[in-house]
Amino acid sequence: MATFSLLVTANPHSSQGQFSAIQFAKTLISQGHILKRVFFYADGVLVASRLNCPPSDEYNLTKTWAKLAIEHDFELVACVTVAMKRGITNAAEAERNALTGDNLDPAFEISGLGQLTEAMLESDRLVTFG
Amino acid sequence: MTTLYILNNPDLFQQCSAVLDENDGLLLIENAVVLAQQLEPKTAGFVLEEDLVARGLDSNGSWGNKDYDGFVALTLEYDKTVSWL
Numbered sequence: 001m002a003t004f005s006l007l008v009t010a011n012p013h014s015s016q017g018q019f020s021a022i023q024f025a026k027t028l029i030s031q032g033h034i035l036k037r038v039f040f041y042a043d044g045v046l047v048a049s050r051l052n053c054p055p056s057d058e059y060n061l062t063k064t065w066a067k068l069a070i071e072h073d074f075e076l077v078a079c080v081t082v083a084m085k086r087g088i089t090n091a092a093e094a095e096r097n098a099l100t101g102d103n104l105d106p107a108f109e110i111s112g113l114g115q116l117t118e119a120m121l122e123s124d125r126l127v128t129f130g
Numbered sequence: 131m132t133t134l135y136i137l138n139n140p141d142l143f144q145q146c147s148a149v150l151d152e153n154d155g156l157l158l159i160e161n162a163v164v165l166a167q168q169l170e171p172k173t174a175g176f177v178l179e180e181d182l183v184a185r186g187l188d189s190n191g192s193w194g195n196k197d198y199d200g201f202v203a204l205t206l207e208y209d210k211t212v213s214w215l
Contacts, residue, residue, distance in 0.1 A: 002206055004205075009215070015160075016138070016160045016161075016181075017138070017160070020138075020159060020160060023180075023198050024198060024201060024202065026198075027198040027199055027201070027202050028202045031199065031202055033202070124206075125205050125206065125210070125211065126210075126211070127136070127205055127211050127213070128136075128211070128212075128213035128215070129213065130138070130213055130215040
């Protein structure tokens with residue numbers, strides 16, 4: 001049994017990487033390994049908005065990550081700097097920056113790159129999907 | 131130290147191949163699976179079968195087909211993974 005973390009930089013709207021990462025996450029869990037954390041960076045953070053609203057016949061990546069993380073108790077962390085730059089914010093950051101609303105999905109958190117470093121140190125493998 | 135390189139962009143094959151050591155592996159995923167039809171791997175070469183099938187392609191036989199179970203296992207067989215983006 002091994003511990004994994006994933007780094008996801010793929011844009012959820014224009015590349016396959018988020019789908020690949022979800023499939024990889026489901027598979028490693030089904031094999032009995034542990035998924036510690038999924039860290040979203042660059043355009044990957046766009047998946048953390050709870051306002052993502054794809055047509056009903058398309059896959060909802062935000063809800064899929066949220067459901068998987070809740071069921072299997074792993075963390076979904078978006079980098080705060082790149083998230084804020086792309087308009088992905090939680091209530092605290094919205095207030096700090098005098099923004100009129102927040103949109104972070106409740107299954108996700110925003111934090112710093114230290115969370116990525118820690119995930120690398122505390123996992124047997126880090127696998128990147130971009 | 132052995133490394134599994136994961137390639138999803140066929141345009142970066144030459145760059146990625148240039149850094150492969152003889153004990154390293156190369157796994158083609160996403161759009162890079164097209165290379166499994168065209169090229170021979172220089173070291174141990176693998177291709178993600180689901181992405182191959184999704185594109186209606188076949189491997190030329192010189193790449194090892196892996197499903198997602200095999201993908202996870204490969205990441206553990208090598209000491210670390212590098213995704214070539």
